[in-house]
Amino acid sequence: MADFDAIVIGSGMSGGWAAKELCEWGLKVLVLERGQDIDPAKDYSDMTLLWERPHLDQIPEDEIRDKYTIQYGTASYAMSDSSKFLWVDERDQPYETPKDRPFNWVRGYHVGGKSLLWSRQTYRWCPQDFENNKLDGHGVDWPIRYEDLAPWYDHVEEFAGISGSLEGIAQLPDGKFLRPFELTAGEQHFRDKVEKAFPTRKVIPGRCAHLRETREVHTSLGRSQCQVRNHCHHGCTFGAYFSSVSATLPAARRTGNMTLISNAVAQSLDYDPASGRVTGVNVVDAITRAGGRHTAKMVFLCAGTLPSAMILLNSRSEKFPTGLANSSDQVGRNVMDHVTGASARGVLPGLLDRYYYGRRPDGIYIPRYANFTERDKPYLRGFGFQGGVGRRGWTADRPGVGKDFKEANRSPGPWIASIGAFGECLPNPDNRIRLHETRKDAWALPVAVINCAWGPNEIAIAQAAAQDARDMLRAAGATDIKMFDIPGPPGNAIHEMGTARMGRDPGTSVLNGWNQAHDVKNLFVTDGACMASTACQNPSLTYMAITARAASHAANLLREGQV
Amino acid sequence: MTITRRSMTGGLLGVWAAASAGGFRTPAAGDVAAQPGAGPEFLTATELSFVSAYADALIPDTDTPGAVSVGVPALFDRMMATWAGAKTRGDLRRLLADLQRDLAQALGKPFEEASGDARLQALTVVDAQRFAAEPATIPGEYRQFKILITRLYYSTHVGATVELRYEPIPGDWKSDIPFSDVGRSWAK
Numbered sequence: 001m002a003d004f005d006a007i008v009i010g011s012g013m014s015g016g017w018a019a020k021e022l023c024e025w026g027l028k029v030l031v032l033e034r035g036q037d038i039d040p041a042k043d044y045s046d047m048t049l050l051w052e053r054p055h056l057d058q059i060p061e062d063e064i065r066d067k068y069t070i071q072y073g074t075a076s077y078a079m080s081d082s083s084k085f086l087w088v089d090e091r092d093q094p095y096e097t098p099k100d101r102p103f104n105w106v107r108g109y110h111v112g113g114k115s116l117l118w119s120r121q122t123y124r125w126c127p128q129d130f131e132n133n134k135l136d137g138h139g140v141d142w143p144i145r146y147e148d149l150a151p152w153y154d155h156v157e158e159f160a161g162i163s164g165s166l167e168g169i170a171q172l173p174d175g176k177f178l179r180p181f182e183l184t185a186g187e188q189h190f191r192d193k194v195e196k197a198f199p200t201r202k203v204i205p206g207r208c209a210h211l212r213e214t215r216e217v218h219t220s221l222g223r224s225q226c227q228v229r230n231h232c233h234h235g236c237t238f239g240a241y242f243s244s245v246s247a248t249l250p251a252a253r254r255t256g257n258m259t260l261i262s263n264a265v266a267q268s269l270d271y272d273p274a275s276g277r278v279t280g281v282n283v284v285d286a287i288t289r290a291g292g293r294h295t296a297k298m299v300f301l302c303a304g305t306l307p308s309a310m311i312l313l314n315s316r317s318e319k320f321p322t323g324l325a326n327s328s329d330q331v332g333r334n335v336m337d338h339v340t341g342a343s344a345r346g347v348l349p350g351l352l353d354r355y356y357y358g359r360r361p362d363g364i365y366i367p368r369y370a371n372f373t374e375r376d377k378p379y380l381r382g383f384g385f386q387g388g389v390g391r392r393g394w395t396a397d398r399p400g401v402g403k404d405f406k407e408a409n410r411s412p413g414p415w416i417a418s419i420g421a422f423g424e425c426l427p428n429p430d431n432r433i434r435l436h437e438t439r440k441d442a443w444a445l446p447v448a449v450i451n452c453a454w455g456p457n458e459i460a461i462a463q464a465a466a467q468d469a470r471d472m473l474r475a476a477g478a479t480d481i482k483m484f485d486i487p488g489p490p491g492n493a494i495h496e497m498g499t500a501r502m503g504r505d506p507g508t509s510v511l512n513g514w515n516q517a518h519d520v521k522n523l524f525v526t527d528g529a530c531m532a533s534t535a536c537q538n539p540s541l542t543y544m545a546i547t548a549r550a551a552s553h554a555a556n557l558l559r560e561g562q563v
Numbered sequence: 564m565t566i567t568r569r570s571m572t573g574g575l576l577g578v579w580a581a582a583s584a585g586g587f588r589t590p591a592a593g594d595v596a597a598q599p600g601a602g603p604e605f606l607t608a609t610e611l612s613f614v615s616a617y618a619d620a621l622i623p624d625t626d627t628p629g630a631v632s633v634g635v636p637a638l639f640d641r642m643m644a645t646w647a648g649a650k651t652r653g654d655l656r657r658l659l660a661d662l663q664r665d666l667a668q669a670l671g672k673p674f675e676e677a678s679g680d681a682r683l684q685a686l687t688v689v690d691a692q693r694f695a696a697e698p699a700t701i702p703g704e705y706r707q708f709k710i711l712i713t714r715l716y717y718s719t720h721v722g723a724t725v726e727l728r729y730e731p732i733p734g735d736w737k738s739d740i741p742f743s744d745v746g747r748s749w750a751k
Contacts, residue, residue, distance in 0.1 A: 050718055050723050050731075050750070055641065055642045055646035056646075056714060056715065061647060061650075061651060062649075182738035182739070212736075227732045228734065228735060355742040355745050356737060357735075357740055358730070358733035394727065396712070396713030399690055401620055401621045401690050402621070402623060403623060405621065405622070410727070410747050410748060411747070412742070412748045412749070
């Protein structure tokens with residue numbers, strides 16, 4: 001007799017949604033979270049005033065060196081002394097890469113996972129994004145199309161609360177939006193100039209998971225309107241941005257159907273060859289290191305793109321000697337991320353009598369145009385830009401001292417425009433994660449060996465995107481333009497995907513069109529591991545929609561006795 | 564449109580009281596730093612004296628309190644004691660010694676002992692020289708030091724809310740307003 005109807009491994013973006021949906025379908029659900037529990041009242045630091053934060057809230061340099069070297073190189077914008085506990089101590093879970101193929105692995109192990117760390121940009125994919133693999137032959141064909149996911153995008157957007165503007169852009173479908181964070185004067189100027197110079201391109205307000213206004217579905221969970229503080233990476237006491245902690249887990253909890261165990265590090269899944277099913281999840285306590293086992297009728301694996309693959313690879317049996325659900329040999333392969341680093345910034349003259357009020361947790365977005373509205377590109381797929389145009393604030397990085405220096409900082413500087421690309425990454429089976437044969441982490445689990453590098457298409461995208469960014473700034477009249485075209489290492493976008501991809505053919509993919517393992521009918525994987533391609537949009541909204549869809553299907557299967 | 568400034572409460576009297584305390588001035592009530600009454604934790608007395616003179620020349624008292632009056636030297640000392648690693652500390656010590664030497668040579672006496680006008684004149688020259696000598700794109704040691712002193716100032720209650728403007732909880736986003744409605748740079 002199983003302990004639960006379902007076990008959800010991971011409580012982040014995908015795990016929170018799996019828990020909510022399955023609980024609301026009436027299932028008894030156990031959520032296993034490898035990190036600590038989060039109490040917003042105790043753990044969030046967003047209500048601390050600017051002048052109440054010791055040493056400018058910067059993490060001590062020695063601590064960065066010892067614990068956060070890699071993550072700080074990627075996510076220093078989000079890391080502070082008062083919230084550093086939300087980031088993994090890299091000594092606890094080291095990993096290896098070839099020396100010439102770095103991978104920046106950013107992790108947050110706690111209830112809520114990276115839903116407490118994300119930058120909350122939320123974009124739908126468009127129909128073409130689900131067709132590109134088939135059209136250009138890279139990767140495997142997605143087993144679903146936009147139409148399959150569209151109602152689930154609606155579903156998750158209404159619950160999460162997405163701020164955005166209705167634009168009617170084919171390559172970036174509109175959704176169920178709350179009102180947008182409007183453009184600054186500088187951004188309006190930038191938009192007008194860019195859209196005039198490049199009629200195939202659009203500049204729109206960013207779409208983000210913030211409650212610009214509230215609905216009953218939000219307030220019933222204790223969430224309230226965004227206060228425009230931009231303290232998001234300290235946690236949000238108002239619950240104004242979407243996270244598992246503010247939204248999905250409370251929704252799951254109020255059903256009375258959820259049990260959540262924190263500090264439970266999932267180690268492996270047990271497989272019963274007689275029934276062809278997963279029968280249990282083996283865990284180790286993160287604090288005591290004690291082992292344990294939990295059972296359920298089905299498992300939703302939502303530990304994160306790399307950890308989910310590691311759990312599968314660590315679940316070996318006679319039937320699956322290279323890892324559970326790995327008859328295709330695709331588990332751990334096709335590691336993808338968005339290529340970043342292509343950007344430009346410059347100074348926009350004028351508009352010095354205009355300003356703004358509030359610290360907007362959002363910016364502008366330039367949807368993909370390459371190989372969509374512009375077909376003349378020497379590379380495949382495309383990229384979108386995120387950025388903003390704001391006034392330079394006070395600065396000490398200029399000559400001058402005394403009263404004049406002080407006086408000069410009383411007025412803001414010119415408008416600074418900055419845009420950076422997120423480019424699509426092609427699936428490549430040689431980009432992979434595997435388990436080290438001997439080396440173990442703090443929980444005696446094999447450490448990861450990640451071998452991943454950009455291919456020529458990603459390099460070409462980065463170079464083209466940088467030049468396009470420069471050209472758009474020129475078109476906007478910017479001066480002192482600086483262009484950057486060297487891609488950051490994979491992992492830098494913190495959009496890792498693809499290690500247990502969906503597909504139509506069990507011989508070349510791990511999951512079917514319902515995120516159900518081809519090999520194991522009561523195993524579902526709905527985090528970034530399931531992605532067969534990356535598109536160029538930030539992926540979290542798609543994880544949410546895919547998870548909700550899979551959970552609905554799984555609940556039906558359970559009801560019908562088919563899992 | 565009038566900007567409601569909820570943060571402009573309760574700070575001024577306490578700030579000026581602290582400013583007049585003299586000696587190792589601890590930051591105003593509400594600001595974090597060394598324990599009240601405690602001496603420097605990292606800087607030597609000589610270094611602290613120089614950092615104080617530098618901060619006072621860089622951001623002096625005007626119609627609002629300056630860097631020393633709001634306790635920036637103590638904040639800086641605390642920062643070096645609790646945040647800085649060995650390299651940063653070593654670099655800073657060398658920089659302070661170099662600055663002290665250069666300014667003393669220019670003034671014919673220790674920077675701290677010169678008059679306010681003389682300090683301003685000498686520091687203006689040295690500041691310009693340092694900016695010219697360091698690479699434009701990446702701040703060198705002097706610019707990092709200046710940035711840190713300035714950042715600490717604008718992160719105090721007075722620096723953020725009296726000298727500049729700061730709203731802890733804006734409550735809403737107004738994307739395009741006249742600058743005159745705010746009147747000063749946002750501190751953050």
